[in-house]
Amino acid sequence: HALAEFNGRIYAGYSSGELYRSADGAAWEAAASIGPVWGGLAVFKGRLYAAVSNGAIKSSLDGATWLTEATLPWLPLSFLATPSKLYVGGPGGRLYESRDGAVWTAVLGGPGEDVTSLAWFNGRLFAGTEGTNRVYEVRGSTWAQRLDMGMPSNSRVKSMAVHDGRLYAGNSPYNAVFSSPDGVAWTSLSSPQPITGFASSNGRLFATTNS
Numbered sequence: 001h002a003l004a005e006f007n008g009r010i011y012a013g014y015s016s017g018e019l020y021r022s023a024d025g026a027a028w029e030a031a032a033s034i035g036p037v038w039g040g041l042a043v044f045k046g047r048l049y050a051a052v053s054n055g056a057i058k059s060s061l062d063g064a065t066w067l068t069e070a071t072l073p074w075l076p077l078s079f080l081a082t083p084s085k086l087y088v089g090g091p092g093g094r095l096y097e098s099r100d101g102a103v104w105t106a107v108l109g110g111p112g113e114d115v116t117s118l119a120w121f122n123g124r125l126f127a128g129t130e131g132t133n134r135v136y137e138v139r140g141s142t143w144a145q146r147l148d149m150g151m152p153s154n155s156r157v158k159s160m161a162v163h164d165g166r167l168y169a170g171n172s173p174y175n176a177v178f179s180s181p182d183g184v185a186w187t188s189l190s191s192p193q194p195i196t197g198f199a200s201s202n203g204r205l206f207a208t209t210n211s
Contacts, residue, residue, distance in 0.1 A: 002014075002037045002039075002040040002041045002050075002079075002197055003041065003197045003198065003199035003206060004040075004041035004042060004043055004048065004199060005043070005199055005200070005201040006041075006043050006048040006063060007062075007063070008023065009021045009022060009023050009063070010022050010023075010025055010199055010201050010206060011031065011041055011048060011063060012028070012197075013034070013037025013040075013041050013050060014036070014037065015036045015037070015038065015053075016036065017033050017034065017035045017036050017037075017052075018030060018032075018033055019031045019032045019033070019034055019037065019050070019063070021063055025201075025204075025206055031063045031064055032060070032063065032064050032065075032066060034050055034052060034058055034066050035052035035053060035054060035056065035058075036052055036053040037050050037051070037052055037053075038051065038052060038053040038075060038076055038077065039051025039052065039075075039076025039077060039078060039079040039088055039089075039090075040076075040078055040079030040080070040197075041079065042079050042080055042081035042086060043081055044081035044086050044101065046061070047059040047060060047061055047101075048060045048061075048063055049069075049079070049081065049086065049101060050066070050079075051076035051078075051079040051088050052076070053075060053076075054071070055071045055072040055073060055074060055075065055076060056068050056070070056071045056072075057069045057070045057071070057072065057076075057086075057088070057098075057101055057104075059101055069100075069101040069102045070098075070101065070102050070103070070104060072088065072090070072096065072104065074090045074091055074094060075090060075091060076088050076089070076090055077089050077090050077091065077114055077115060077116050077130075078090075078115055078116055078117045078118045078127075078128075079118065080118035080119065080120060080125075081120075082120040082125070083120075084099065085097045085098060085099055086098045086099075086101055087107075087118050087125065088104070089114075089115025089116065089117070089118055089127060090114070090115060091114050092112060092113075092114065093110030093111055093112040093113055093114070093115060093129075094106070094110070094115065095107040095110055095115050095127065095138070107138065107140075107141070108141045109138075109140070109141030109142060109143050110127075110143060111129065111132075111134075111136065111143055113129035113130055113131050113132055113134070114129060114130040114131070114156070115127050115128070115129060116128055116129060116130045116156040116157055116158055117156075117157050117158055117159050117160045117169070118160065119160035119161060119162060119167060119169075120162070121162050121167040121183055122182070122183065124137055124139070124183060125137070125138040125139075126138070126146065126160060126167065126183060127143070128156070128157025128158070128159075128160055128169055129156065129157060130155070130156035130157070131153050131156070132148070132153070133148065133149035133150070133151045133153075133155055133156065133157055133171060134146075134147060134148050134149070134157070135147035135149075135157055135160070135169055135183075137183060146180075146183055146184055146186075147169065147178060147180070147186050149169075149171055149176050149178065151171050151174050151176055152174070154173075155171055155172060155173055155174050155176075156171065156172060157169050157170070157171060158170055158171060158172035158194070158195065158196050158197075159172075159195050159196060159197050159198045159207075160198065161198030161199065161200055161205065162200065163198070163200040163205040164200075164203075164205070165181065166179045166180060166181055167179065167180045167181075167183055168198055168205070169186075170191070170194070170195030170196070170198065170207070171194065171195070172194040172195065172196050173194045174194055175190075175191045175192065175193060175194055176188070176191070176194075177189040177190070177191040177195055193209040194209060195207045195209060196209060
């Protein structure tokens, strides 16, 4: 699942291809059918963006009508908007950036692990990976390890989010969640289920799970 807050509503994208939205996190309605949202959702320059399973990067002004901005030749695994750029992560350490959603360039220096989550925290880019279950701080072509979850290699840092001054990272398929005030020192938290997605909205942190 993928979550994002856009124009006062929470949007949830699913592998089925359906996109839902809610004003309160309790009552949901269908918004559009855009293809499996495998990479994620992101809000950038007044638009809601989605990275779907065929590599397409799509955008919408209202969450209902969508345009294809670009198509990448690989499966998007993570997606992020920062104040000035969009980022999409993929297999084998692929990480690309764009200033407009249409033209994409590679960010080099990755560890070769699938980039399964991304976050922007205190003006810094963080990337979570599969297999090693690590969180890296990315500065240009330099990737500095900031967290090793110590989980089995069949899992991944599936989700990251910023909420109330802290960076959160969730593992899937295991119930591991970590938080940090600075991206360097981390605290392990309890979770009843594996977290597949986070979204911060109206002072609350929302999470999607495997069930």
